[in-house]
Amino acid sequence: MIILLEKIQSLDAPVAESSPASTDPLTLELDLPDPEKDDISTLEFFSQLEKAWAVCDRFDLQTEIWRGRILRAVRDREKRGGEGRGAGFLQWLREREISKSRAYGLIKLADSSDSLVGGGLLEEKRVNQFSKRAFLETAQASPEVQLMISEAANEGQEITRKQVRRLSDDFMSVTCPLLPEKIRQQAQENLLPSRVVAPLARELAKLPTPQQEDLCQTLSAVPEIQVVKNITNKARWISKAIESCQAIRAFQNDQFDLEKAMQEAERLDSLGQLSDALRQAQAIEASVLKFYTATKRLGLIQEKLWVESGSSTPYLRDVLDSLQALCGATMRVSLGDLAGGKRIRLQIVEETPDHIEPPNIDP
Numbered sequence: 001m002i003i004l005l006e007k008i009q010s011l012d013a014p015v016a017e018s019s020p021a022s023t024d025p026l027t028l029e030l031d032l033p034d035p036e037k038d039d040i041s042t043l044e045f046f047s048q049l050e051k052a053w054a055v056c057d058r059f060d061l062q063t064e065i066w067r068g069r070i071l072r073a074v075r076d077r078e079k080r081g082g083e084g085r086g087a088g089f090l091q092w093l094r095e096r097e098i099s100k101s102r103a104y105g106l107i108k109l110a111d112s113s114d115s116l117v118g119g120g121l122l123e124e125k126r127v128n129q130f131s132k133r134a135f136l137e138t139a140q141a142s143p144e145v146q147l148m149i150s151e152a153a154n155e156g157q158e159i160t161r162k163q164v165r166r167l168s169d170d171f172m173s174v175t176c177p178l179l180p181e182k183i184r185q186q187a188q189e190n191l192l193p194s195r196v197v198a199p200l201a202r203e204l205a206k207l208p209t210p211q212q213e214d215l216c217q218t219l220s221a222v223p224e225i226q227v228v229k230n231i232t233n234k235a236r237w238i239s240k241a242i243e244s245c246q247a248i249r250a251f252q253n254d255q256f257d258l259e260k261a262m263q264e265a266e267r268l269d270s271l272g273q274l275s276d277a278l279r280q281a282q283a284i285e286a287s288v289l290k291f292y293t294a295t296k297r298l299g300l301i302q303e304k305l306w307v308e309s310g311s312s313t314p315y316l317r318d319v320l321d322s323l324q325a326l327c328g329a330t331m332r333v334s335l336g337d338l339a340g341g342k343r344i345r346l347q348i349v350e351e352t353p354d355h356i357e358p359p360n361i362d363p
Helices: 002-010 042-059 061-078 087-095 100-116 124-129 132-140 143-154 161-175 181-188 194-204 209-221 225-247 258-267 271-308 314-326
Strands: 330-334 343-347
Touching: 061 087, 061 100, 061 124, 061 132, 087 100, 100 132, 124 143, 132 143, 132 161, 143 161, 161 181, 161 194, 181 194, 181 209, 194 209, 194 225, 209 225, 225 258, 225 271, 258 271, 271 314, 314 330
Parallel strands: none
Antiparallel strands: 330 343
16 A cells, blocks of 8 residues: 555656646647648657647546536436426437537536535646546546545646556555455565556456356466466456356257356367357347347338339339338348358248247246
8 A cells, every 4th residue: 555655646747738828718829839840850749749639638628527517407407207308408419419428428527526526535626637538537436546636636736547547456456355365465566567457356346256266266376477367368258258148048048057168168278269159149139139120110111101102203112112122021132242242141030929938947
């Protein structure tokens, strides 16, 4: 923990404004290097641009936070009961040409401000010490890391995302209870870098307790950096295999022992391939569902247009005739010139739930 406290002293980033902002608080002026001149090296040119970019990032942060608060107010107002709930919020976004993902990103930024500033950790005037991504990273960090970062910002230090992540990794590496004591001790003594130990802690947290214990026994026996990397990969494969296996509908009626299957795959040095196969199977099922839904919708639209069209719309009928090849139970799709002009034929056969055996549930 002493080392962590020392590291917080080095949080000040070498980010300097290439030109101070104007005395008008609503104006930002920067002196950018001329891209047409050769009197500056490429390294120095991009270094100056990086500094200017960092200034813009901080200058705009408070504006983005207030935009998020405005959007949150509109959204919360629309959450109130009644028909068409939420429609006003989407209309508000359309009128201002704001995507839904950007809107919720801004709302998340406002929530982060409420957590840090509203929680009393960070002074309001110190918000612009952060880049936007560093601000979000800090809000998602552990309370101890939030406190250390906020103290550094309150002292006037500039905070970047890289610094927040490094400190979060350092703290996790020496405090995560899932890690063996030997690993935490070596991370504390800087014998194992946090950039290697922290991913291990995150992957272990995704696993069931039995798998965690098995992997930790191996780590305790050989607490070396290459072993840590190998165990991290193994934990990642196991967690992804379990997650995919639970989502694959083709497995709902099958009885098998996934844990033993993974042990056998590991013995063949193919655990990563098994994990990849399960993820691909999950992706295929999701694609089939999306494909089926799209074909149904296309069929309904094509049929509606066909009924509304007639001899007075011959060109529209030609388009609908071409679409007919993709609306039936059997369809042929060209794979394009890159596949040599090959075509594949797909057939959709719908089955009733009566044909599917119910899963066996142990009492």
